[in-house]
Amino acid sequence: MGVIGTANIAIRRIMPVLAAHDQVDLVAVASRDEARAAEVGAAFGCEGIGGAGGYEALLEREDLDAVYIPLPPGMHHEWAMRALRSGKHVLVEKPMSDAYGKTLELLTLASRLGLVVAENFMFLHHSQHAAVRAMLDASVGGLRQFSGTFAVPPLAPDSFRYRPELGGGALLDVGVYPLRAAQLHLTGELEVLGAFLRVDEATGVDVAGSVLLCDERGVTAQLDFGFEHAYRSMYALWGDRGRVSVRRAFTPPEQLRPVVRIEQQDMVTERALPQDDQVFNAMDAFVRASLGEARPAGERTATLRQALLVDRVREVARTVGVPSSASRLLVGGPGAR
Template identity: 80%
Template sequence: MPEHRQQRALRMGVIGTANIAMRRIMPVLAAHDQVDLVAVASRDKARAERVGAAFGCHGVGDYAELVERDDLDAIYIPLPPAMHHEWALRALRSGKHVLVEKPMSDTYEKTLELMSTASELGLVLAENFMFLHHSQHTAVRAMLDEAVGELRLFSGSFAVPPLAPESFRYQPALGGGALLDVGVYPLRAAQLYLAGELDVLGACLRVDEATGVDVAGSVLLCDERGVTAQLDFGFEHSYRSTYALWGDRGRVSVRRAFTPPEQLKPVVRIEQQDVVTERSLPEDNQVYNAMDAFVRAALTGTGPLTDTSVIHRQALLVDRVRRAATLVGDPKTRPSDVLAEDPA
């Protein structure tokens, strides 16, 4: 485990008892030697108390009560996207560092306000893209010159089978939809390899008329060099979590790009002329790494999570995709009818 410059623990609270919080994040926070998991909040107090008891912390029956506690340094927010802005803003204004489950918010303007507030108050604001903290991506970047050469095309896909009908992902008022839930992953991955601000050359979102949310989509991006990115995502597919880099020397594909289990040794496929090789990379725990990066940023003010420019680039790109998208389905949900101007 990495050592931090400060020895005191980061006192953390969690707003919401979402599945990702209980299954993946809270176990790591409870076990981290530089975290004191103090409290978890749910609007159902009995549920909060049950979850709190399971992780050795207080259960609080009101989000506002947790935000206002004076025994917290930082708050993790795994609520539906449309609720991120309100509670992240309240947490920042109460003097807490904030880790928000992706996406940072459901609109570009709300994300800008959060970034501005965090900057003014000198607090850490981070967006929880855990896949960025897996060592396989560093290994792939090291292969680029030898295995890919000059990059011509990035392709990425993240899709899952249909979800439970009651999920917030099918509720427009809660920020549901495939773009904000799974589409943001290949969009963020493309920015690891393409240069500068990306142009949206085309996009399509398929809207489910029964729910009013987008359930599938495709996006075509281009950077200033003419390198393109072809991205696909959705809620109505067989599972796929991959990206590939194709250049003048070869093609490298990452098979479990976004949600690899910690016990998995990821396999990267390299295709060059008549030679195909596969490399098995070391297993890694991206959940622990992501939490550790946030803890380091909050305790020491150092590390990659202190750079908020990546949050801005992501929010702007998602907004541009929404504005450019052709919607197939219910025309009443077309974002471009409401959002008239590119904010750049």
């Protein structure tokens, strides 16, 4: 495997797992910054390919079967397409692209070439979600409402997340998580009943938002997201028998035993679930798929529904511009490396 880009998530979470995986040989990492490429390559015992043509040089290598792409969302489509055309399987950070049409193009090309292209939603690979689904009938009953939130404090001013040309904004960064989680429990294609995006006037990107969805049964989903908040990562399912809430829904550390809260009439129960490593599970699923094992049924459909849902949120959203905080008035910086 090779890695295109040296984003923080790649260095902290993904590359350590790939380097330790018994069926992966981590061969090379590319960065536009030569010193950064050399530093990261040395840290993981692989070759660092730096400079303006680093990404292209990595894709030209014949000793790679697959690549991981942790670039900003606005760059996903271009480099995933290039990787597929070079004959390589692709694991791309969420979202797979910044538009439905681009995601469809990637999935279509991968299918035609007999290659794997996968969207790296790691939370889907944590066992707590299957455990919650198994307890819904007894604990929740008939589902009436889903709610989900993923929000983080303000980010570094030079983050790509404040740059619209790189696919920045809260919807593509954190909003996609509760949108994807809603798909786990609601049925069919979801209708966007309403949406709101709070836009930073200085940067032009959305920094917060809310979405109201509805499925074919009339079950609603209320979702909130942003990166100008205290940290929160949760979802809840509310039915005619009770309510179940998942407190660390999207980024639980591997050593954590997630706690699920069950509220019913006059009784509240908290259940600690087994710890699990969603990062390893996600990497392992991609590796096994690249080696020819069957992929989960419905994965392609779910990926397309997710991309379509994001497009529809943008289409219907009411946007309100707000002045930047002083800490973000000098947005800029080096961008993607």
